[in-house]
Amino acid sequence: MLKLVIGNKNYSSWSMRPWVLLSHFNIVFDEVRIPLFTQDYQQELAKYSPSLKVPVLIDGDTTIWDSLAICEYVSEKYLGGAPLPSSAKERALCRAYCAEMHAGFFAIRNQLPMNCRARKKLTLNSQLETEIARIQRLWDEAREKYQDQGPYLFGEFSIADAFYAPVVMRFLTYGISLSPLSEEYLTNMVMNEAIQSWVQEAQTETEVLPDFELGEPVEFELESWSQRP
Ligand SMILES: N[C@@H](CCC(=O)N[C@@H](CS)C(=O)NCC(=O)O)C(=O)O
Known part of the structure; x- marks a missing residue:
């Protein structure tokens, strides 16, 4: 049987990507x-x-020791390519979305660590604002084009959604405001059952990593993790 080795569900954003992909596709x-x-x-x-x-x-x-390589392998070997769009043009676009996430967004990664079970308040600097604006543009552009084909970036759930799932977590944790289209995408993602299972399991973990606990804690009910204030 396939074996997926992951880190803490609360904190390990790279682990979340293939776990969500495998789980979403059962x-x-x-x-x-x-x-x-x-x-x-x-x-x-x-x-x-x-x-x-x-x-x-x-x-x-x-x-296979890399989240992108794992998602591509699983798509090709076990899912007949279903987690990628069917046209060459859209497949390339989807891969560009994944690659941009895989290779960039260092301010978001370093200053807004994934912390699924928490709600935090912190001040955004200009680097963060620039990266958040870029992600919002990516989400808005994809949703404008593909919203009539399904609730995700390219309509049906794709590797790009697995890659942006940890960003959805961060935007929830740190209360990042978004455009209406991006907000709708975030809502669609938190309704995804694989993402819900990941968060529920993250909430049962007891490890606390101080380097990932940035910002001022905001009180909230665990069951309402998917709600915006
Ligand atoms: N390119 C890798 C990056 C993996 C990565 O940085 N994983 C972190 C997860 S938090 C890790 O294992 N950190 C442990 C360490 O740095 O010792 C991928 O996409 O899988």
Whole structure:
């Protein structure tokens, strides 16, 4: 059976991508969760991951240690390409969305760490504002074109949605305001069952990583994690 090695569900944004993709498409897999940044986590990671990072997918004698490569592999080998649009032009566009997320947005990554179970308040600087505006533009443009084909970026759920799922989490956690189209996309994403399962499991975790706990805590009910204030 496929084995997916992941980090903490509350904090590990890279792990969330393939987990959500596999779960959304009902692919059965064994999950190995390694809480990150503990005293001996690197020894645990070394058992599975040549890069000492998560996520890692193990499929028999094949080990794949990068979230984008995992999503592409699963799409090709197990889903007949269903998690990518059917036309070459839109597939390229979808891949550009994934690649931009994979290779950039460093201010969002560093200053708005994923923290699914929390609500926090912090002040946005200009770098953050620029990156948030870019993501909103990406979401708005895709939704303008594809909203009549389904609730996700390219209509049907694609690898791009798996890649932006951790951003949806961050925008909720830090109360980031969005345009109406982007807000609608965020709402569609939080209604996704795979994303809901991930968050519910994140809420049961007990590890606290101080480096990921940025901003002033805002009180809220755990059951209302998907609600905007
Ligand atoms: N390019 C990799 C990046 C993976 C990555 O940075 N994973 C983090 C998850 S928080 C990690 O394993 N960190 C552990 C460490 O840096 O020791 C991917 O997309 O899978």
